[in-house]
Amino acid sequence: ERERDWSMGGRTISRGCLPLLTYVTMLVLATGYAHAADSLVSGGSLKVGETLVSQGGAFELGFFSPGGSSSRYLGIWYKKIPVQTVVWVANREKPITDGSGELTIDEEGNLILLNGRGSPFLLASSPAATALVALLLDTGNFVLADKNNRSRILWQSFDNPTDTLLPGMRLGWKGRRNRLLTSWRSIDDPSSGDFEFGLDRGRIARLSIWQMGATSWTTGIWNGQHFGDAPELSLLGPIQFQFVPSDVQLYYTYSPGMDLTTIARFVMDVSGNAKFLAWVESRQQWLVFWSQPRGYPCDCGDNGLCNNGSEPPCSCLRGFRPDYSTEWQAGRWSRGCVRRSELDCGMGDGFLPLKRVKLPLTLFSSAVFNDSRLGIADCSALCKKNCSCTAYASVDKQGTGCFLWFGDLKGIQENYGDVQDLYVRLASSDLVADVPVQRTKKLLPILLPAVAASLILIACASTCCWWRSKSKDQGDEMNNHELLLLEIGPEGSQKYQDFSLLNFADVVAATGNFSDENKLGQGGFGPVYKGTFPDGQEIAVKRLSRRSTQGLEEFKTEILLIARLQHRNLVRLLGCCIKGEERMLIYEYMPNKSLDFFLFDPGRAAQLDWGMRFHIIEGIAQGLLYLHKHSRLRIIHRDLKASNILLDGELNPKISDFGLARIFSTNNSEANTNRVAGTYGYMSPEYAMEGLFSVKSDVFSFGVLLLEIVTSKRNPASFHFTGSLNLLGHAWKLWNEGRELELMDPSLGDSCPVGQVSRCIHVALMCVQDAAADRPITSDIVSMLGSENASLPAPKKPAFFIGRQMADEGIPASCSINLMTVSAIDAR
Template sequence: MEITFLVSLLLISLLNTIPFSYGVETISGNKYITQNTTISSPNGRFELGFFKSAQSSNYYVGIWYKNISPITVVWVANRVTPIPSAAIHSSKFRILAGDLVLLDGAQNLVWSTNVSAAKLRSVLATLRDDGNLVLSDDGVDSKTPLWQSVEHPTDTFLPGSKFGYNKRTKTKQVLTSWKTPDDPSPGLYSLDNDGNTAFQLWNGTEEYWNSGPKFGSGILRTLSLKQSPVFNFSVVDNENESYFTYSVIESVISRWILDVNGQQKSLTWLEPTKEWAAINLVPAQQCDVYAYCGPFSICNENSSPLCACLYGFSEKQRGLNESFQGCVRKSRLRCEETERFKMYTNMRLPGHPQNTTAGSEAECESICQKNCSCTAYAYINYCSIWVGQLFNLKQLGKDDSNGSTIYVRLAPSEFPNIQDTNSQHLSGKLKVVIPSIAVAAAALIACAIFYICFKRMRTALKTTAEAMVQVIDEDTDENGIGVQFFTLQSILEATNNFSNANKLGKGGFGPVYKGTLPEGQEIAVKRLSNQSRQGINEFKNEVVLIAKLQHRNLVKLVGYCSQLGEKILLYEYMSNKSLDTFIFDQTRRLLLDWSKRFDIILGIARGLLYLHQDSRLRIIHRDMKTSNVLLDEDMTPKISDFGLARMVIGNALEANTKKVAGTYGYMSPEYALSGLFSIKSDVFSFGVIILEVISGKNNRAFFQNEEISNLLGYAWKLWNEGNIMDLVDDSLHKCCKEHEVLRCINVGLLCIEEDPKCRPTMPNVFSMLMDESMTLPRPNKPAFVTRTQTCNDSSSVPPDKPCSNQLTFSLEGR
């Protein structure tokens, strides 16, 4: 009996010291968290515990999404004071003297809520369903928490939280970015407000964005936010506080973060693809983040990588996973008269200029030359000089009228053509002889280089299965196509040997992979299959055409490869993939409210308008469909896949082909039946896309009954019955502008009319979409293109349907 009693006492004492089991939702006096235990929110969405990144040996206590991989942390307790791995053993996150505290292995205090609630009898810490860690004296039902994590955010703002300013206590919430993607310690950037300005983004003490002078509905416009069935945004401003908050439907997982790159991002988790999609970016352009590239560098949105050093400067050393840190001079300035200035045109000027009076650019240069601390100058009706480091230089586009010219000071060694003052003492004879020798030496070197390059080129041509001559010939302009050629080896390295983990999808012409170039640029790699219908002519066609086309609604070609029998195209990577993955997916389509869908329709129209009229080449795409419309991180649509596109000469509007190729459901009847294609063929395809975007239904997969076997017939039936709003996607009914929807449907039906002469041109289409005062004609009966099954088609077909081999349709998106 005594032994049994002693064993019982021993077990009881052990139970009082062993950490509580995984899954408990609270921390109390005898329940705490160790390295190997966690607690979860009641709904199982969030988890609290110790974590560390793969690149660090430090441990932190944080909150993350329980069922999302890789780990996505939304709050960190000890981001300033991490626990080294050597001290993690016996570390505890617990309640002590009324406070929630973190103790290291030696029981030293690392972090505390510091609310001094020792007089309370029972203090609990609870992880709630919204991801909020609450310290209270009576548990979950407490209406006045002693402390809560949402009032002390790190880099993340969750639905249901308040982000704003307390007018009574003069306190505010502040988001501070992580230092690097693997280091949660405070980074360079912060987001806050002071009660007068609603939101402000900072790089240290430099403000680079704000949402306006005060809280109000204008914040939503500044952030491009609109109410929808999925998202509900609120702005509150009263005598006690001013704040912003938002909510989402239960099935949607959303968070706002201040990223390590200085951008505020609204992210939504997409369960089908297991990734976070960016819905909103502030500022929209990375280069608008103050000093993003560091000192003495240029940020250029149209180049990759974004950041580059000024001439005469080299990149600073940076650690693993650290972004570009800026540049340092290769040669020091010594305040010599021989120091000169290098000109940079069409630039956004650096911050903090010192303005002075000067009557001319030459006088401005002289002022800077005489000031040993002056590193650059600019003259725009007045003289501006910069002392010390240059921050926030940005290369602007050719069409941007806000660009200025700046001159950056460099050491004499950076200008090899500047003669040394001693050269003035050379005799006249030497001055003649030395240049002559230099010219002769340069000629010899040029000949040698030419000979070596010739030999290498001949060797390369022998080992290349398809020479570049086969790909790009006299059709290109005399200056070449201006697109980089990549070796097959570099593409294999970028895609990890075309691994399945990098595979984005597969189309009719072959698989597409995600790749990363050495400088970090993400790309989409289209590898044409040997069995693909796209041969060398289509490949050459796509390279040449896209290289000549430049528009924000056309996908950008990064490069190409034609080695060892491979035909590969490298495009800019579109993080949100193609339009069809959104509008035909029951979950992702909820992310597209009417405003976004209307912007997408307008973007596609702008791209086609450019192809048909505004580009120096008149291009007919011939394969317009939702899977060939890609979406970038801002949901901007970009037309892709120009393998079937054709250039027509001069003012020609149509052409004919013996080879009909395209996609069932999007081909116009005249093209499918007789091979006649024109700009009106693209207009027909665009009309189908409009109806699909509005309805969320796929024309190729739509079937209601024997009489109505496609979306076009269904839309025409509803139009005639006066019930056309029944066509609209259910998720749009509460948030759409009915007059805009009706106008778009009307335009869509005009585009799909059977007679191509009755269809509008893209300029007319764009005008009808934009000009609400324009009276639209009533559409005629559209072309109900029905599918004729081919004998070789592997898709299932009802037994009573005829089988014909007259036409070939592409049944899968390429």
């Protein structure tokens, strides 16, 4: 039979070709809809040109190349918005550069990205082998879940934000992890930029913007209803914002409110602005409804008062005058105001109440005491005790808690939506300057005796100060504690953000009134107790005894240093408690106590196999490297020893006790002190004998500690070795005889990697060399410990030997001298 011809668009197709055409058409359609679903199952893959679309069609996931970039990224964007708006990037730091790209769930349950060479980039992994599904939800959340129970989410993109906060996402703390927004590097480069936005790193209830780690803007503290300097974030049009300060999590989130059709997003953009945007369908564009930081409606500078309803909008606070009167008259108010009269605490400074004003900015020079038991009278007393305090207010509108400001005041406004009462410190002359003459005359009979009494009190106070400087009585110490409380306050709330002042009653309750059952140990500073707060958080309380050798300066040093340091191998300071003569430091609780608890007890030492010991060695080295090189400060610990290495539940080491630590200038190689304090047996010779300390002093201590970890023997007490040598001398002797492995704790057995043990002993001997210049720096120590094949230089003779005379004098092997002032040590 003759084939019938079919015409298509002017072309003739024979009937015999129809089956082939139908097959090809179906194949094309099948390919086009292969990934029109919202999920990817185990064994499946998503390649370039294919996408997942959420069930309601709101979001799409696939590979994209931003702008003119040739790199490929896996991202999520809005499906129905014509302008591609990316809200999440999976591989922002690992772009695919070979033009390919594939997303898959491998047979081990890992969600991975593959490039053209098959090199994997891990996005998420499943804790258990099970059937998995990767699902794109209509919220924009990309989740890895159990295929048979999709409500069991194992991983989600909402916990790993990039630069965008979508409705329902939580910005803030989840456990110990702070979920932040990080800007793109540029509009064509999704890699991490210089700006971050999120909840305060110190768990203080405020949002902040950081530029390269430095705070550039903050919302002010949450006052129970909204943020002090950004009240609009509690309600912005139809969008409902919410701040949740719970015991388990501390986060900020928002939802569309009643208008579920609103498409909104919160972005930390490349210019350093945090923006809230909404899509306006009629205009087919994104509109900015809120952006910070921005210029204030009227910038009246320092100590100025802004009122948009008046003309001019700026005036100086009472007691202040324009700093530059000509500019002020020309309408340029940003130079602000200065005091008419200098403050003088001894001459009766007082406080001027400003009713119903927007409080000053809290970004600079402020402190917060967020204690509901503090009233406005307590705030006044706290501010009066510190001459640097320039203003105070309650934290919330219920009149509880205290804000203190130090220095100039900026951002005070009248006729503002959110107002509270502010009390500004003024000189006594400015407080009465505007009082009517008749009223002043009436006050003279009161004021003159008061001034005379003040002069007498000043004379008495001067005499008392002279006497107290000689006697150092208890009253002086109590006053020091009060000053310390104020000194810690502003630093603790701004520079040292991971820090709180705790109430004495709460600490007493948490520790069971410092019961013996909760006592963890005893040191030269005093006892340590375990405590538990009502929310279940466990703490360790270091309670300084009255006889403690750790004085006020060491106590303050520990607070101001450790609260600025954050590393997985440094103990975390939660806060402190000061009441009268009581001084307490509150740390995270370490369930496995300290390293010496295990090392120097034969039964417990056997629980530490070599793998655990080497893990501890590496952790201590990493913590020390952070202190010496990678932290914002350069810190010399000066008291590194086994009892100052705490162990968490997984035996991760945490360096603790920073009371003797010193900030060290990067321009200096060593410093000198007249007061040598530390622990005998761990101190380097140049420090013990000459008071010279440097990073090499800590290196020496690390070397001693490394030998102790290998041997389970304490250096100061090791007088029983052959020839009455201490641990260093004994290790040196065995090393020279080629018998260094005899140093190993016998409980380690024969299963240890002898090469690794020998290398640790070698590194330890290099650390304890007599001359500081011969010792390695910390970065070299980390490198030497982690490199199995690198050759190491031969060590020179270690610093200290304990002579036969000391051993013959009958000093028991268990003796240990802690935190002693060394006047003479036999050394060679």
